[in-house]
Amino acid sequence: MPVCYTTPAPEELRPVAGVRLGVAAAGIRKKDREDLTLVALDPGASVAGVFTQNRFCAAPVALCRERLAAGKEIRAFVINTGIANAGTGEPGRKAAEAVCMAAGELLGVPAASILPFSTGVILEPLPVGRLIAGLPAARQNLAPDGWYRAAHAIMTTDTVAKAVSKQAVIAGKPLTVTGMSKGAGMICPNMATMLGFLATDAAIAPPLLEALVKEAANQSFNCISVDGDTSTNDSFVLVASGRGALSFQTGEEEGWAEAKAVIIEAAEILAQAIIRDGEGATKFITVAVEGGRSEEECRLAAYAIAHSPLVKTAFFASDPNLGRILAALGRAGIGDLAVEGVRVWLESAGKNLRVLVSENGGRAASYREEDGGALMREAEITVRVDLGRGGARAKIYTCDFSHEYVRINADYRS
Amino acid sequence: MPVCYTTPAPEELRPVAGVRLGVAAAGIRKKDREDLTLVALDPGASVAGVFTQNRFCAAPVALCRERLAAGKEIRAFVINTGIANAGTGEPGRKAAEAVCMAAGELLGVPAASILPFSTGVILEPLPVGRLIAGLPAARQNLAPDGWYRAAHAIMTTDTVAKAVSKQAVIAGKPLTVTGMSKGAGMICPNMATMLGFLATDAAIAPPLLEALVKEAANQSFNCISVDGDTSTNDSFVLVASGRGALSFQTGEEEGWAEAKAVIIEAAEILAQAIIRDGEGATKFITVAVEGGRSEEECRLAAYAIAHSPLVKTAFFASDPNLGRILAALGRAGIGDLAVEGVRVWLESAGKNLRVLVSENGGRAASYREEDGGALMREAEITVRVDLGRGGARAKIYTCDFSHEYVRINADYRS
Numbered sequence: 001m002p003v004c005y006t007t008p009a010p011e012e013l014r015p016v017a018g019v020r021l022g023v024a025a026a027g028i029r030k031k032d033r034e035d036l037t038l039v040a041l042d043p044g045a046s047v048a049g050v051f052t053q054n055r056f057c058a059a060p061v062a063l064c065r066e067r068l069a070a071g072k073e074i075r076a077f078v079i080n081t082g083i084a085n086a087g088t089g090e091p092g093r094k095a096a097e098a099v100c101m102a103a104g105e106l107l108g109v110p111a112a113s114i115l116p117f118s119t120g121v122i123l124e125p126l127p128v129g130r131l132i133a134g135l136p137a138a139r140q141n142l143a144p145d146g147w148y149r150a151a152h153a154i155m156t157t158d159t160v161a162k163a164v165s166k167q168a169v170i171a172g173k174p175l176t177v178t179g180m181s182k183g184a185g186m187i188c189p190n191m192a193t194m195l196g197f198l199a200t201d202a203a204i205a206p207p208l209l210e211a212l213v214k215e216a217a218n219q220s221f222n223c224i225s226v227d228g229d230t231s232t233n234d235s236f237v238l239v240a241s242g243r244g245a246l247s248f249q250t251g252e253e254e255g256w257a258e259a260k261a262v263i264i265e266a267a268e269i270l271a272q273a274i275i276r277d278g279e280g281a282t283k284f285i286t287v288a289v290e291g292g293r294s295e296e297e298c299r300l301a302a303y304a305i306a307h308s309p310l311v312k313t314a315f316f317a318s319d320p321n322l323g324r325i326l327a328a329l330g331r332a333g334i335g336d337l338a339v340e341g342v343r344v345w346l347e348s349a350g351k352n353l354r355v356l357v358s359e360n361g362g363r364a365a366s367y368r369e370e371d372g373g374a375l376m377r378e379a380e381i382t383v384r385v386d387l388g389r390g391g392a393r394a395k396i397y398t399c400d401f402s403h404e405y406v407r408i409n410a411d412y413r414s
Numbered sequence: 415m416p417v418c419y420t421t422p423a424p425e426e427l428r429p430v431a432g433v434r435l436g437v438a439a440a441g442i443r444k445k446d447r448e449d450l451t452l453v454a455l456d457p458g459a460s461v462a463g464v465f466t467q468n469r470f471c472a473a474p475v476a477l478c479r480e481r482l483a484a485g486k487e488i489r490a491f492v493i494n495t496g497i498a499n500a501g502t503g504e505p506g507r508k509a510a511e512a513v514c515m516a517a518g519e520l521l522g523v524p525a526a527s528i529l530p531f532s533t534g535v536i537l538e539p540l541p542v543g544r545l546i547a548g549l550p551a552a553r554q555n556l557a558p559d560g561w562y563r564a565a566h567a568i569m570t571t572d573t574v575a576k577a578v579s580k581q582a583v584i585a586g587k588p589l590t591v592t593g594m595s596k597g598a599g600m601i602c603p604n605m606a607t608m609l610g611f612l613a614t615d616a617a618i619a620p621p622l623l624e625a626l627v628k629e630a631a632n633q634s635f636n637c638i639s640v641d642g643d644t645s646t647n648d649s650f651v652l653v654a655s656g657r658g659a660l661s662f663q664t665g666e667e668e669g670w671a672e673a674k675a676v677i678i679e680a681a682e683i684l685a686q687a688i689i690r691d692g693e694g695a696t697k698f699i700t701v702a703v704e705g706g707r708s709e710e711e712c713r714l715a716a717y718a719i720a721h722s723p724l725v726k727t728a729f730f731a732s733d734p735n736l737g738r739i740l741a742a743l744g745r746a747g748i749g750d751l752a753v754e755g756v757r758v759w760l761e762s763a764g765k766n767l768r769v770l771v772s773e774n775g776g777r778a779a780s781y782r783e784e785d786g787g788a789l790m791r792e793a794e795i796t797v798r799v800d801l802g803r804g805g806a807r808a809k810i811y812t813c814d815f816s817h818e819y820v821r822i823n824a825d826y827r828s
Contacts (some may be wrong), residue, residue: 269715323536
């Protein structure tokens with residue numbers, strides 16, 4: 001059960017002109033489960049992406065990077081779940097290339113215009129034959145309203161499909177942004193998360209789109225962590241189909257700031273949905289660190305708290321054992337942190353509650369255990385930290401650590 | 415149930431001349447539990463220690479550091495469990511000072527010759543009155559053979575008491591080394607672990623002892639991690655009572671190398687015992703990384719594997735889902751790691767088994783799932799990684815991640 005998140009209804013996911021999606025059950029790891037998704041782009045779309053920094057990056061990630069860097073027109077994505085095609089060496093690369101070749105033939109476009117994406121078990125070979133055999137069926141049901149089915153077909157340990165759709169009127173013209181994401185474990189994106197796809201009907205020139213995908217990733221997928229384990233397959237891709245009414249070439253045009261805001265908000269919703277559906281999650285935690293000398297030290301502090309198994313199990317138990325937050329802060333790697341200047345609050349946005357937990361290096365005089373306890377029972381909690389030494393800030397979204405996390409990850413695969 | 419570790423019998427813990435230990439039930443957090451330990455040192459002992467680098471270090475840690483730095487003679491330790499006296503600000507420091515003052519009066523020695531140690535819940539005040547009231551009883555039963563009782567009295571979430579005793583004849587003279595440690599969670603020492611005490615009857619000059627405690631910590635307590643959470647209270651203290659037959663002033667004496675080896679081996683046993691009794695541990699894992707350009711990058715790689723919740727849950731499940739090891743390695747922060755040169759093995763020392771898991775950036779051709787599976791079922795497993803780019807190496811000891819870990823840490827305190 002995700003924390004305060006439900007998949008939008010099929011009709012809420014508005015088609016993006018120039019983008020069609022189709023799915024198939026290719027039997028990659030499980031029989032009769034839709035596990036193959038084809039996304040076809042009409043000519044003229046711009047595509048930009050950010051990918052995992054994991055050195056054991058998957059073969060499809062390496063191919064995506066090369067093809068986007070080459071600047072060739074992208075005409076389709078092939079996405080499979082079940083097998084990650086990571087830790088597969090040279091044979092893995094050949095497998096990803098074979099998939100693109102087959103998809104290219106089927107769609108009548110060059111193999112180099114296809115981006116492959118895989119997610120699932122690492123170190124096992126991609127069943128290329130079954131995957132390719134599934135492509136015609138996926139092509140058969142390509143449709144502009146395929147987002148809902150596709151959002152389900154890209155899931156692995158996810159318990160809900162994650163999708164978003166926003167419409168706006170900007171400078172008098174309509175804008176549509178629709179997207180989907182997947183991921184629940186091995187989530188600590190370093191550039192982008194497991195799989196995130198976002199498409200808009202606006203035309204956005206490639207350099208502008210390139211900058212936007214980085215900005216959007218930094219405010220969304222790069223701010224989340226379930227377990228601190230950066231995946232081998234993280235990919236976040238932004239498509240501007242150019243089939244809508246809006247067009248941005250330089251970023252100087254009227255409405256660019258508004259369009260950007262809508263797109264970034266959609267990316268945030270997709271990224272947060274991954275945390276709300278984090279493996280075993282029962283709480284959605286925002287760690288907001290401010291008052292740092294640099295954004296980097298704020299991120300260090302936020303990650304130390306967000307990754308601490310002791311902090312995460314205390315949230316699961318709704319136990320205000322808040323010394324664990326101080327211990328995590330203290331080991332965050334800020335060598336000259338003066339703990340006397342640090343303040344820590346717990347907040348609940350929903351109920352407008354705020355409790356000062358710590359100041360002057362110890363427990364706040366005003367702190368009462370029952371206030372901390374009440375806040376810890378909320379489903380959405382913010383840990384706010386003021387480092388008291390500067391003006392920088394950073395924010396990380398995470399979830400708690402439950403029995404379910406261990407059960408899922410001790411059972412997954414076997 | 416710890417992994418392949420049992421507490422030595424009382425008679426196996428040989429007294430160290432010049433060191434006496436006494437315990438009492440002071441009711442610090444629980445009634446009728448021995449939770450206060452007094453260690454009295456005869457005049458002339460040398461003492462050296464290493465302490466946590468956590469910025470939110472506990473008040474007793476700060477006092478220990480100052481007193482050892484001042485170079486005054488140390489005459490006693492006061493150790494309590496239940497409350498860590500960390501995150502307690504200025505009142506916490508005054509509490510630790512009051513305890514030392516009371517112990518000094520009782521023993522007829524200066525307050526500044528007392529080192530305080532605390533372990534337990536962070537952010538809660540130390541019950542100074544109850545602690546001080548317990549001191550006379552602890553003094554009453556001070557005895558050279560008090561190690562066994564003391565090793566039990568310093569436990570918190572530990573399931574077994576951890577102690578070690580070694581005797582050797584070096585350069586024709588007898589040497590005794592006896593010690594104890596505690597810790598099971600919040601274990602990722604940065605300088606030393608929760609609490610470790612080791613005493614020898616040799617005389618060792620202070621500068622020599624200072625160097626030795628660092629060397630011993632680096633080969634023992636600084637190589638272990640249960641959950642990556644560096645405690646606020648880590649302390650490892652080495653006592654040379656000087657009441658035995660051996661004496662080392664410069665390190666040039668005959669037998670120094672052998673005496674060092676015995677002391678370091680004892681420290682390793684104490685440190686590993688903490689991992690074997692790690693919260694919820696069912697497996698003892700050694701991560702041995704070699705072939706690195708520097709020890710630092712080997713440690714980065716070893717910690718990335720040892721801290722990965724996904725790797726740790728796979729060990730718990732005995733599931734050879736070994737791609738998770740590659741994913742952890744890939745995100746370890748070695749920016750220019752060429753994954754094609756990396757090799758990964760699983761080994762079981764007990765049964766002399768060794769399985770090559772990965773080479774050439776993928777699964778080893780010779781790898782068979784049943785071999786990996788058989789190894790994963792062992793209680794003691796080594797993950798050996800060759801980074802293939804240099805001559806440096808590092809080793810980290812850790813344990814798996816089980817349902818028990820979550821249960822213990824979601825229940826602890828509440």
